[in-house]
Amino acid sequence: GESVGLHLPTLSVQEGDNSIINCAYSNSASDYFIWYKQESGKGPQFIIDIRSNMDKRQGQRVTVLLNKTVKHLSLQIAATQPGDSAVYFCAEIGGGYNKLIFGAGTRLAVHP
Amino acid sequence: EPEVTQTPSHQVTQMGQEVILRCVPISNHLYFYWYRQILGQKVEFLVSFYNNEISEKSEIFDDQFSVERPDGSNFTLKIRSTKLEDSAMYFCASTSGGVDEQFFGPGTRLTVL
Numbered sequence: 001g002e003s004v005g006l007h008l009p010t011l012s013v014q015e016g017d018n019s020i021i022n023c024a025y026s027n028s029a030s031d032y033f034i035w036y037k038q039e040s041g042k043g044p045q046f047i048i049d050i051r052s053n054m055d056k057r058q059g060q061r062v063t064v065l066l067n068k069t070v071k072h073l074s075l076q077i078a079a080t081q082p083g084d085s086a087v088y089f090c091a092e093i094g095g096g097y098n099k100l101i102f103g104a105g106t107r108l109a110v111h112p
Numbered sequence: 113e114p115e116v117t118q119t120p121s122h123q124v125t126q127m128g129q130e131v132i133l134r135c136v137p138i139s140n141h142l143y144f145y146w147y148r149q150i151l152g153q154k155v156e157f158l159v160s161f162y163n164n165e166i167s168e169k170s171e172i173f174d175d176q177f178s179v180e181r182p183d184g185s186n187f188t189l190k191i192r193s194t195k196l197e198d199s200a201m202y203f204c205a206s207t208s209g210g211v212d213e214q215f216f217g218p219g220t221r222l223t224v225l
Contacts, residue, residue, distance in 0.1 A: 034213070043116075043203050043216035044155060089155065098207070099145065099168055100214060102155040 012109045019077040021106045023090035028071060032093040034100070035064060035075045039086045044102075047075070047088075077108075085110045114138045116217035118204050124223045125194055133189045133220045135204030144187045145205040145214065146179065148172070155203065161187065194224045 013019050025033070031052040036044035050057045050064045050073075057064050063076040073090050087107050091100040117136045125131050137144050146158040159169040161179055178190045187206075191198055201221050205214040 036216075041218075043205075043219050045216070046213045049213070091155075098143065098214075099157040099160055099170075100147070100155070100205075101157065104154045 009104070010107045010109065012111060013080050015080060015082060015110055015112050017080055019075075019080045019084070019108055019110075021075045021077075021088050021090075021108065023073040023075075023103050025071050025073060025090075025092055025103075027092065028068075030092045033064070033066065033073050034091045034093070035062075035073075036089045036091060036102075037084075037086045038089065038105070044089060080108075080110050082110050082112065084108060114215075116204055116206055116215050118202075118217040118220050120220060121218065122221045122223070124225065127196055127224055128193050131191050131194055131222060133191075133202050133204075133222070135187045135189070135217055136185050137187055137204065137206030138208075138215055139185070141206035141208050141215075143167075143207045143209060144179075144181070145207075146189045147203045147205065147216075148200040149203065149219075150200045158189075158202075191222075194222075196224050198222060199224045 034049040035047040037047050038044045048059045048062050048064050050066050055066055061078045065074045077084055085108055087105045089105045090103045116138060119134045123131055144161040147155050148158055149155045157170050159173045159179055160167045164181060176192045180188050199222055201219040203219045204217045207214045
């Protein structure tokens with residue numbers, strides 16, 4: 001069946017370092033992936049997406065990498081800031097009406 | 113910037129009572145969703161709604177749940193007889209279509225006692 005999961009439940013980094021959050025997915029037919037950021041008490045906030053015909057996509061300070069061979073997705077955050085502290089979810093589009101299938105989440109803690 | 117809004121922010125109810133969670137999606141969006149998140153767990157899909165009808169629902173969305181778009185702006189989730197295990201954050205989301213970004217509301221925290 002479909003599933004999206006994360007390798008690391010928590011990640012602690014120093015301010016200014018780069019962060020890498022990983023995600024594995026099992027549905028090889030998935031063609032669209034999204035990273036969401038969730039701050040405490042708030043709803044998920046879109047960060048960046050990638051389609052299966054791409055290997056890499058860059059945004060402002062964030063990069064998503066997709067490895068379809070091993071069904072692996074990662075989010076790289078450059079020069080991590082305290083405001084990046086949150087839970088990060090990968091999500092996969094599944095179904096004809098584009099429901100999101102979320103992974104378990106990784107908590108990113110940024111220390112000064 | 114347009115945003116999805118939800119009311120109330122926190123709802124406390126007794127087991128067996130009915131609750132209605134309200135959402136105002138972004139005005140030109142056509143696809144609407146409800147998700148829930150039990151404390152400390154991942155976000156789970158409940159239901160999608162398009163063209164005034166349910167387009168897809170999960171196993172969680174049993175006959176105790178219903179959704180409605182009573183007018184051109186509101187989108188509601190009703191739980192007819194709440195159970196303790198319904199306690200969770202409920203998020204509404206909307207999108208203009210296709211695989212466009214889904215915009216999430218701030219959520220309603222439902223506590224069933």
